[in-house]
Amino acid sequence: MSQDLPQTTYAILGLLTFGDELTGYEVKQRADATLRFYWVAPAMSQVYKELARLTDLGLVEARTRADGGREVTTYALSPAGEQTLRAWMTETPAGFPVLKHTVLLRLLMSRASDPETVRRMLRAYLDELDAALDDLTGVRESLRSADEPGQAFYYPSVVADWGLDYFVAEARHTRKALERLAEHPDRSDEP
Amino acid sequence: MSQDLPQTTYAILGLLTFGDELTGYEVKQRADATLRFYWVAPAMSQVYKELARLTDLGLVEARTRADGGREVTTYALSPAGEQTLRAWMTETPAGFPVLKHTVLLRLLMSRASDPETVRRMLRAYLDELDAALDDLTGVRESLRSADEPGQAFYYPSVVADWGLDYFVAEARHTRKALERLAEHPDRSDEP
DNA sequence: GCCTGCATGTAAGAAGTTACATGATTGC
DNA sequence: GCAATCATGTAACTTCTTACATGCAGGC
Numbered sequence: 001m002s003q004d005l006p007q008t009t010y011a012i013l014g015l016l017t018f019g020d021e022l023t024g025y026e027v028k029q030r031a032d033a034t035l036r037f038y039w040v041a042p043a044m045s046q047v048y049k050e051l052a053r054l055t056d057l058g059l060v061e062a063r064t065r066a067d068g069g070r071e072v073t074t075y076a077l078s079p080a081g082e083q084t085l086r087a088w089m090t091e092t093p094a095g096f097p098v099l100k101h102t103v104l105l106r107l108l109m110s111r112a113s114d115p116e117t118v119r120r121m122l123r124a125y126l127d128e129l130d131a132a133l134d135d136l137t138g139v140r141e142s143l144r145s146a147d148e149p150g151q152a153f154y155y156p157s158v159v160a161d162w163g164l165d166y167f168v169a170e171a172r173h174t175r176k177a178l179e180r181l182a183e184h185p186d187r188s189d190e191p
Numbered sequence: 192m193s194q195d196l197p198q199t200t201y202a203i204l205g206l207l208t209f210g211d212e213l214t215g216y217e218v219k220q221r222a223d224a225t226l227r228f229y230w231v232a233p234a235m236s237q238v239y240k241e242l243a244r245l246t247d248l249g250l251v252e253a254r255t256r257a258d259g260g261r262e263v264t265t266y267a268l269s270p271a272g273e274q275t276l277r278a279w280m281t282e283t284p285a286g287f288p289v290l291k292h293t294v295l296l297r298l299l300m301s302r303a304s305d306p307e308t309v310r311r312m313l314r315a316y317l318d319e320l321d322a323a324l325d326d327l328t329g330v331r332e333s334l335r336s337a338d339e340p341g342q343a344f345y346y347p348s349v350v351a352d353w354g355l356d357y358f359v360a361e362a363r364h365t366r367k368a369l370e371r372l373a374e375h376p377d378r379s380d381e382p
Numbered sequence: 383g384c385c386t387g388c389a390t391g392t393a394a395g396a397a398g399t400t401a402c403a404t405g406a407t408t409g410c
Numbered sequence: 411g412c413a414a415t416c417a418t419g420t421a422a423c424t425t426c427t428t429a430c431a432t433g434c435a436g437g438c
Contacts, residue, residue: 005396007296014300026416034299037290043399048419070406072417082303089304094293094312096319101229101288104353105198106280107227110203110346112273113280122286128287155301158371162295162364169360173353180349184340192420208406234427239391263389276428 010088011039012050013059013081014143018152021063022161024048033139034156037132037163051075107177115181122178126171134165136160201279202230203241209343212254212267217241224330225347225349228323228354244339250275261302306372313369319364324358327351330376 015020015030022030023095028047035041054060056071064073077085100164103125139148140166206221207213211220219238226232233241245251246333255264268276296314301309331351338348 007291007293007329008397010300011296013318014296014303015299017303023417024419025415035296035339038290038295040291044398044417045419046398048417049398052419067417068406070417085300085304089297089301089312090308094297094316096316096323097292097294097385098231099229099288099290100198100231101356101367102198102287102302103204103284104229104350105205105226106285107353108350109201109276110280112205112208112276114217114277117281125285125287133246152302154317156215156299159295159299162298162368165364165367166290166360169357169364173356173360176356177349177353199425214389215391216387231426236391236393237426240426243391248425257387259435261389364397371396 008040008042008046009050011035011084012042012047013077015052015087016060016075016081017085018156021074023074024051027075028049029091034159036135037139038166054081084106102175108127116134120164121177122174122181126174127175129167129171133164133171136167140164172181199231199233199237200241200244201276202226203233203238204245204268204313206275207266207268207272208252209347212265214265215242218242218266224351228327228330229357230351245272292319295367310369310372313365313372317365320358320362320365324355324362327354327358331355 005132005162012027012031012082015035016028024044024047028042028044032041033046041100051060051062055075057080058080060075061078062075064071066072103121105112106121107118140157143157146153150156202220203218205293206218206226212303215235216236219233222238223232225243242251246253246266250269251266252269253264254267255262257263282375294312297304297312298309331348334348335352337344339345
């Protein structure tokens, strides 16, 4: 069983584990609602490419039918797909998460910048965290219908709550850094 | 001023903002010690490729000299490089961090797995977080020599402390998820 | 004498992005 | 009638990784 697929391929396969069948367009929407927060938001073109590959491998089943004047294809997880997913999760280690933290990257080299720019960046990050928190709260609410153990959205709800905690923690770390940067007076203000 | 370079290129340029000049090999070591935790650990081959590009653009200055029987090239930030870095940080937004969270990705689709595998994954993550915390603590200690405001390692120390807080928070979120998964009995244990 | 670390790359390929292209449906 | 959304891709390109290749220096 070839399990040397990229993680994003498994991610897309995983979006089909909730018992419904989706169009490529809907897969993209679901990715934007969930995967975006702790994986990536794949481009439309990549979604279709991955679905084509998964279909070739027999891991999803594609069903095309006429919807009025156009052809619409929906995709569903196949038994082989479910088995491949299970094998991947039980037999390969998850590995350590990779953070591509644009804010920390810039903070690291802020010696090449100036204190006011740094503070502005951190305040902007706080605003964006607020917005992300709002978005994810909305997603979390939409899972309430089936978030009990054994139901379809149980694990997604655990993940969403983790994500909410993560954003709250990030905001705390950002404020802490801002306070630390404010502690000592800005040299450029002095005569 | 062409500032449409990939972020990783700026990241490598940023490693040269600490006043010293490094070989490609040393740049890679510094990346592994710092960037690894909140950006990426670029491959050796990419480090050399980026340094060549930065040299072509005049953003770093390469100096080759004979060290015994072999030629060794060291790289230092040029004035143009410093200006480009500053322009990048003041004129372009940082954007939102991207988390490639292998553990949350798998947790999302754990309905296709089984409870024991999920718990094993989370416990393994806790162990890896411990190891990462140790590593980063070592890095943080090595910055003590110059971590006061205005000194070379001031911003790196702010970043390292943020990173330590982040790992501690991750461990907390992981334990919380583990407890939540333990709350309800494993159906497969029942008769 | 051998192994580890230092030092420097090339080449091939996969993964993923942006830009381009097309057309139907639905709500206003 | 027009705009936004639904729906599906192709093509070109960049980034980044893995595998390969080479050789010196220093410690045991």
